Amino acid sequence: MGKSGKKDTDSGKESKAKGSKKKLKARVKELEARLDAPKGPLVSPLAPDFPDLPAIDGVRFATAKAGVKYKDRTDVMLVEIEAGASVVGMFTRSATRSGAVLDCQSKLKSRDASGGWAILVNSGNANAFTGAAGTESVAAVCKGVSQALGLPASRVLTASTGVIGQPLPHDRIVDVLPDMAGRLDPNGMAGAAEAIMTTDTFPKGAARTVEIDGTAVRIAGIAKGSGMIAPDMATMLAYVFTDAKVSERTLQSMVRDITSRTFNAVTVDSDTSTSDSLIVAATGKADHAEIASARTAAGHAFKTALHEVMHDLALQLVMDGEGATKLLEVRVTGAANGPDARRVASAIANSPLVKTAVAGEDPNWGRVVMAVGKSGAKAERDRLTIRFGEITVAEEGQVARTYTEEAGVSYMKRDRITLSVDLGLGDAEDTMWTCDLTYRYIEINADYRS
Amino acid sequence: MGKSGKKDTDSGKESKAKGSKKKLKARVKELEARLDAPKGPLVSPLAPDFPDLPAIDGVRFATAKAGVKYKDRTDVMLVEIEAGASVVGMFTRSATRSGAVLDCQSKLKSRDASGGWAILVNSGNANAFTGAAGTESVAAVCKGVSQALGLPASRVLTASTGVIGQPLPHDRIVDVLPDMAGRLDPNGMAGAAEAIMTTDTFPKGAARTVEIDGTAVRIAGIAKGSGMIAPDMATMLAYVFTDAKVSERTLQSMVRDITSRTFNAVTVDSDTSTSDSLIVAATGKADHAEIASARTAAGHAFKTALHEVMHDLALQLVMDGEGATKLLEVRVTGAANGPDARRVASAIANSPLVKTAVAGEDPNWGRVVMAVGKSGAKAERDRLTIRFGEITVAEEGQVARTYTEEAGVSYMKRDRITLSVDLGLGDAEDTMWTCDLTYRYIEINADYRS
Numbered sequence: 017m018g019k020s021g022k023k024d025t026d027s028g029k030e031s032k033a034k035g036s037k038k039k040l041k042a043r044v045k046e047l048e049a050r051l052d053a054p055k056g057p058l059v060s061p062l063a064p065d066f067p068d069l070p071a072i073d074g075v076r077f078a079t080a081k082a083g084v085k086y087k088d089r090t091d092v093m094l095v096e097i098e099a100g101a102s103v104v105g106m107f108t109r110s111a112t113r114s115g116a117v118l119d120c121q122s123k124l125k126s127r128d129a130s131g132g133w134a135i136l137v138n139s140g141n142a143n144a145f146t147g148a149a150g151t152e153s154v155a156a157v158c159k160g161v162s163q164a165l166g167l168p169a170s171r172v173l174t175a176s177t178g179v180i181g182q183p184l185p186h187d188r189i190v191d192v193l194p195d196m197a198g199r200l201d202p203n204g205m206a207g208a209a210e211a212i213m214t215t216d217t218f219p220k221g222a223a224r225t226v227e228i229d230g231t232a233v234r235i236a237g238i239a240k241g242s243g244m245i246a247p248d249m250a251t252m253l254a255y256v257f258t259d260a261k262v263s264e265r266t267l268q269s270m271v272r273d274i275t276s277r278t279f280n281a282v283t284v285d286s287d288t289s290t291s292d293s294l295i296v297a298a299t300g301k302a303d304h305a306e307i308a309s310a311r312t313a314a315g316h317a318f319k320t321a322l323h324e325v326m327h328d329l330a331l332q333l334v335m336d337g338e339g340a341t342k343l344l345e346v347r348v349t350g351a352a353n354g355p356d357a358r359r360v361a362s363a364i365a366n367s368p369l370v371k372t373a374v375a376g377e378d379p380n381w382g383r384v385v386m387a388v389g390k391s392g393a394k395a396e397r398d399r400l401t402i403r404f405g406e407i408t409v410a411e412e413g414q415v416a417r418t419y420t421e422e423a424g425v426s427y428m429k430r431d432r433i434t435l436s437v438d439l440g441l442g443d444a445e446d447t448m449w450t451c452d453l454t455y456r457y458i459e460i461n462a463d464y465r466s
Numbered sequence: 467m468g469k470s471g472k473k474d475t476d477s478g479k480e481s482k483a484k485g486s487k488k489k490l491k492a493r494v495k496e497l498e499a500r501l502d503a504p505k506g507p508l509v510s511p512l513a514p515d516f517p518d519l520p521a522i523d524g525v526r527f528a529t530a531k532a533g534v535k536y537k538d539r540t541d542v543m544l545v546e547i548e549a550g551a552s553v554v555g556m557f558t559r560s561a562t563r564s565g566a567v568l569d570c571q572s573k574l575k576s577r578d579a580s581g582g583w584a585i586l587v588n589s590g591n592a593n594a595f596t597g598a599a600g601t602e603s604v605a606a607v608c609k610g611v612s613q614a615l616g617l618p619a620s621r622v623l624t625a626s627t628g629v630i631g632q633p634l635p636h637d638r639i640v641d642v643l644p645d646m647a648g649r650l651d652p653n654g655m656a657g658a659a660e661a662i663m664t665t666d667t668f669p670k671g672a673a674r675t676v677e678i679d680g681t682a683v684r685i686a687g688i689a690k691g692s693g694m695i696a697p698d699m700a701t702m703l704a705y706v707f708t709d710a711k712v713s714e715r716t717l718q719s720m721v722r723d724i725t726s727r728t729f730n731a732v733t734v735d736s737d738t739s740t741s742d743s744l745i746v747a748a749t750g751k752a753d754h755a756e757i758a759s760a761r762t763a764a765g766h767a768f769k770t771a772l773h774e775v776m777h778d779l780a781l782q783l784v785m786d787g788e789g790a791t792k793l794l795e796v797r798v799t800g801a802a803n804g805p806d807a808r809r810v811a812s813a814i815a816n817s818p819l820v821k822t823a824v825a826g827e828d829p830n831w832g833r834v835v836m837a838v839g840k841s842g843a844k845a846e847r848d849r850l851t852i853r854f855g856e857i858t859v860a861e862e863g864q865v866a867r868t869y870t871e872e873a874g875v876s877y878m879k880r881d882r883i884t885l886s887v888d889l890g891l892g893d894a895e896d897t898m899w900t901c902d903l904t905y906r907y908i909e910i911n912a913d914y915r916s
Contacts, residue, residue, distance in 0.1 A: 040490040112839030112847045147864030180832030376912030382630030389562030397562045414597030462826030
């Protein structure tokens with residue numbers, strides 16, 4: 017009633033009212049940001065800088081915008097590996113794996129031709145659960161690459177990542193292959209890392225150099241993946257290249273071993289994709305004696321460096337876990353045996369209650385006890401020791417006498433959390449990595465249709 | 467600059483500004499509501515009406531406000547079961563189970579006394595991972611009940627539910643026992659359902675009457691639980707009472723069997739608590755011949771009714787799953803064997819990607835294929851049939867020809883969703899129930915400390 021009259025004559029109040037309007041606007045903006053901002057193409061707060069990736073002698077890359085699904089971005093990667101390379105792979109063990117995975121497994125098993133290899137990956141469409149059409153698409157793409165590069169189709173390894181259940185418009189890929197073949201570039205690996213991204217918020221690359229017989233041997237790799245990441249080669253594609261000279265058998269054995277402690281030791285949501293693939297190619301161009309065992313000094317040095325590259329890539333997958341704001345390392349020691357150590361690490365790393373507690377910066381060790389208990393591994397409540405970082409939180413069946421909630425809460429504010437559980441039963445240990453479970457995970461995956 | 471001058475002379479703009487200020491206020495209110503409202507004590511949108519629970523001859527209840535943790539609400543339930551009853555239990559298989567669970571298991575195994583039984587439950591504190599003090603608390607509470615009711619302590623079964631790792635202030639419970647013993651009431655079951663609630667948004671009860679030998683036999687039960695619900699007797703307490711006359715051995719066998727298809731077939735978040743307990747007591751007060759087998763007509767009728775009560779309670783746990791907005795029934799048929807059927811049902815029901823899709827009303831059958839694939843069960847991509855309700859979505863390795871996205875989206879808007887997977891391999895089947903995974907689950911469990 018009299019308010020507007022009062023305001024008209026009271027400039028002090030008028031400006032105060034204006035101030036509060038300004039405040040209101042700011043508040044609306046802030047609230048909208050909190051509700052809506054996550055919809056945008058945010059980059060994970062855990063994203064590292066993209067590293068310099070060295071050229072690997074014997075490997076060349078090209079990318080293209082084929083418009084498989086995305087517009088105005090590269091969505092196809094072509095890799096040519098010269099003849100003489102050792103090429104090995106690891107794949108999802110899903111019972112519903114995609115046609116491309118089955119095709120790669122078959123080709124790497126039979127190895128019925130010699131010469132070089134090619135890798136062709138498209139993003140935007142996973143060509144999974146697409147029936148007979150899916151198999152035809154794989155064949156069409158392999159044929160296209162075979163013709164463009166002059167290789168047998170049996171030397172073409174493909175992968176498709178993106179939506180499941182929609183036919184792959186493979187003509188769009190085949191059409192760009194001749195042009196791509198003319199643009200192959202040894203320095204194209206960084207561009208390739210971008211072409212294979214789907215829901216990733218940052219491209220993933222890692223590199224190491226290791227000296228063998230006085231020669232600098234280079235290892236560099238790229239990966240993609242952000243959701244559906246779980247042990248058993250989760251949703252991820254990874255390609256690692258090196259100029260090392262290493263026998264195929266030794267390389268396969270090293271890669272299998274390292275995979276169990278890297279790509280198979282990370283989990284985002286316990287879900288497993290139908291398309292996961294890891295290819296490692298060693299071109300043999302470096303000037304050193306062939307590595308035929310991981311037990312020699314050279315073999316050990318090479319394996320360690322390869323492990324570092326694969327570890328780095330695997331952790332980047334977790335750091336780009338959908339909605340991730342914290343990286344959680346789960347260390348289990350004192351287990352009765354190896355499988356038990358993995359069971360406990362996995363139960364903790366996949367527990368929604370542990371992961372939401374980490375999101376909330378809550379040192380909720382009770383949920384860790386719960387996860388140990390449900391894991392199925394041998395455990396004794398009164399022998400457990402639980403630590404956040406260096407802080408002992410619980411031991412001998414109860415809260416540690418030295419523990420303070422302040423110390424726990426303060427530690428949980430970090431963006432890299434280490435959670436250690438000693439079972440006090442044996443010598444077996446294992447480590448897994450995961451991220452926290454946040455609103456944004458729900459937002460990304462629920463696709464609310466209101 | 468000139469803005470305020472302009473406004474002073476332009477009442478039209480002033481009122482428009484006022485209007486927009488009003489709008490801004492409304493907008494702030496709305497946004498705050500969207501961000502903050504879920505913090506309140508909402509009731510699950512899936513909550514059913516609380517049923518009428520009949521008195522069970524031979525069972526009496528009392529509740530009290532002991533202030534274990536909560537203020538101004540009942541937090542202790544005392545149940546007295548007259549001598550002559552068959553009493554059986556099922557408990558969490560967690561390796562870190564609480565002192566109360568270990569105590570109950572020991573007492574039900576040894577059965578070293580005769581006469582009646584008592585059940586004492588407190589909410590607010592789980593007395594789990596509390597070391598030697600936890601064991602002392604269990605003993606103190608049992609002694610208190612023993613004295614208040616004149617029963618051997620070995621006939622007192624207890625349970626504690628709430629926060630893990632904090633000493634139970636058992637004196638507060640012991641202090642209210644004499645008064646409770648004086649108020650035992652055959653009609654107190656509904657009140658008991660409220661006293662055992664923790665994060666539950668509604669009390670849970672179910673009842674059935676079944677005619678045996680011309681006599682109306684009553685079965686009624688209560689339960690609590692909303693998070694940390696997963697197969698293996700997840701976080702839940704359930705107490706079922708009947709006046710049926712049934713041998714302890716037969717009752718135990720029936721309860722074990724039914725539990726695997728009810729309480730062990732529901733999951734909210736795949737996490738499992740350290741305190742889960744189910745007690746079933748049959749007082750034998752009903753006037754019919756003793757049931758000594760599930761295979762007789764009377765045994766079958768009783769078991770069916772008991773199954774209905776336990777099924778009803780188990781589904782209410784899911785309907786009160788933290789943040790639940792939809793109830794999802796996962797039916798698996800055509801599995802090669804029973805364990806495979808359970809593996810597939812469990813992989814789907816625990817998949818965060820499937821559960822977020824349900825939250826988003828997204829008929830994302832690709833994620834169902836993924837979950838089948840990761841389950842570890844025998845599966846063939848091209849033999850799978852996936853249905854939402856009666857709508858066939860995918861078959862023969864691809865989208866069903868008759869499927870339309872409109873039909874799928876329309877079906878997903880329901881608050882009860884049935885997802886059926888036929889593996890096309892054998893005759894084994896299984897059914898599990900879960901809820902969707904929403905923002906509210908994160909909110910409840912992350913306890914963001916900002």
